[in-house]
Amino acid sequence: MDQKLKDRLQEESRYPDSLKEDLWAQIESQLEALPPGMTEQSRTLSRSLEHDNKKRRVSRMKIVKVSTGIAAAVIAVTAFLALPAGTAFMKSIQDWFAPEKEIEIELEGDKETTQGQVHVDQESRYAIYYDKERYKLVQENDKDVITTIDLLPAEYPEVSLTIEQNVSKKPEELASEIAGQLASQYSDVREIEQVTDPVNGYWIHAIDGSDRLSPVIDVYIVSNEQQGSFILTSRFFLEAAEGHGSRFTQTLKEFQVLKPE
Amino acid sequence: MIGRIIQGDREAFRHLYDEYFDYAMRTAIVVTKHAEWAKDAVQETFLRVYRNMWQYDQGKPFKPWFYCILLRECYRIMEREKKVVPLSEQLERIGVEPELPDANVDIYEALQSMNDMYRIPLILKYLHDYSEKEIADMLELNVNTLKSRLHKGREKMRSSLGGEPYGSKA
Numbered sequence: 001m002d003q004k005l006k007d008r009l010q011e012e013s014r015y016p017d018s019l020k021e022d023l024w025a026q027i028e029s030q031l032e033a034l035p036p037g038m039t040e041q042s043r044t045l046s047r048s049l050e051h052d053n054k055k056r057r058v059s060r061m062k063i064v065k066v067s068t069g070i071a072a073a074v075i076a077v078t079a080f081l082a083l084p085a086g087t088a089f090m091k092s093i094q095d096w097f098a099p100e101k102e103i104e105i106e107l108e109g110d111k112e113t114t115q116g117q118v119h120v121d122q123e124s125r126y127a128i129y130y131d132k133e134r135y136k137l138v139q140e141n142d143k144d145v146i147t148t149i150d151l152l153p154a155e156y157p158e159v160s161l162t163i164e165q166n167v168s169k170k171p172e173e174l175a176s177e178i179a180g181q182l183a184s185q186y187s188d189v190r191e192i193e194q195v196t197d198p199v200n201g202y203w204i205h206a207i208d209g210s211d212r213l214s215p216v217i218d219v220y221i222v223s224n225e226q227q228g229s230f231i232l233t234s235r236f237f238l239e240a241a242e243g244h245g246s247r248f249t250q251t252l253k254e255f256q257v258l259k260p261e
Numbered sequence: 262m263i264g265r266i267i268q269g270d271r272e273a274f275r276h277l278y279d280e281y282f283d284y285a286m287r288t289a290i291v292v293t294k295h296a297e298w299a300k301d302a303v304q305e306t307f308l309r310v311y312r313n314m315w316q317y318d319q320g321k322p323f324k325p326w327f328y329c330i331l332l333r334e335c336y337r338i339m340e341r342e343k344k345v346v347p348l349s350e351q352l353e354r355i356g357v358e359p360e361l362p363d364a365n366v367d368i369y370e371a372l373q374s375m376n377d378m379y380r381i382p383l384i385l386k387y388l389h390d391y392s393e394k395e396i397a398d399m400l401e402l403n404v405n406t407l408k409s410r411l412h413k414g415r416e417k418m419r420s421s422l423g424g425e426p427y428g429s430k431a
Contacts, residue, residue, distance in 0.1 A: 002387065008369040009388040013287035015296070020282050023300060024275070027307050031271075100336070113406075115378055117340075133376055 105250045129254040157215040157237045161248045167228035171221040174229050175202035182206045198252035212239035225257050266314045292335045302334040325398035371421035379414030
């Protein structure tokens with residue numbers, strides 16, 4: 001069977017004979033097109049900004065325009081992504097922004113390692129690693145939603161971790177507002193707590209019932225380091241508290257607000 | 262050769278291209294499962310290698326360094342392109358998995374249906390016959406983690422193939 005797999009891989013990875021020279025011609029033209037002094041970082045920035053322009057989406061979250069300062073941050077972020085592995089250059093920051101990293105999660109006393117995928121939102125100014133083996137990140141109009149890769153059966157309540165931003169309200173103001181809203185949707189809404197773990201901010205926990213499928217919500221409100229807040233909302237159900245609930249809490253530990261330039 | 266490439270010697274860079282192109286192209290095709298994405302990944306990898314060669318530590322093996330860049334490029338392009346995969350195509354993909362295990366499932370399909378955590382180490386192992394140490398270096402894993410993933414990957418393959426004995430017994 002080993003040989004069979006090797007043969008199939010060789011077969012499936014075939015490519016046209018002409019490809020090698022065609023691709024070399026393209027590589028050479030790219031090398032010619034770039035002046036010798038042009039750095040990898042500036043080239044990556046050009047491509048990144050071009051890509052951003054194509055995919056720019058209208059969003060309440062995205063009201064912070066790309067300014068010169070943010071462009072400088074983009075250089076920094078993209079430079080790290082561009083760095084080959086194994087280089088010691090600015091290692092600590094590279095660790096944070098590496099495209100992937102292993103995340104250790106403790107579930108019911110057992111530790112497991114999972115592969116974290118970075119999502120850096122340069123316009124909303126935050127970064128997070130999420131478990132790419134179980135979840136996907138969906139960008140909606142006004143929020144980013146981390147949710148299960150496989151759809152859950154219809155009878156299950158929503159399982160997601162939502163990241164959105166309110167650019168004009170500070171965390172303390174928003175916390176009481178959100179707690180008020182939750183009171184009309186959940187039978188048991190706990191007092192607002194100020195926490196430092198998994199994030200530094202305000203926490204509101206609410207649950208609607210005590211059955212295994214009773215919806216649970218945890219809302220964390222964190223300063224966006226400017227005049228507003230990030231609202232981080234994890235939704236799951238009671239039975240999944242030690243599963244998705246714990247995973248989301250772990251994911252939130254990876255949340256980082258990017259400081260304004 | 263590395264020193265000459267750092268100095269901008271295109272001929273030396275062409276030698277490196279000749280040496281690594283086939284492995285890189287085959288890896289990218291299987292990892293991305295998409296010929297066009299694979300071309301982009303390989304092209305970008307060689308450009309990146311050329312421009313960043315000065316950062317390569319010549320005291321360490323070149324191959325893991327090269328493959329780290331290649332795999333990152335593959336992931337970057339896959340992530341970029343995944344955002345525009347039509348829903349119908351996604352549903353089609355989801356529909357494939359429940360059919361497993363099945364004795365008629367092709368071994369390549371079984372490999373490609375697995376999570377990247379197991380799929381990528383197995384590709385590197387069986388496409389190129391790399392050693393566990395080399396693969397661990399490329400994936401920036403410790404060897405024990407890599408061994409565990411190869412083992413679990415083989416188990417999953419066996420399961421997908423309807424319990425057919427698979428893989429080395431080592």
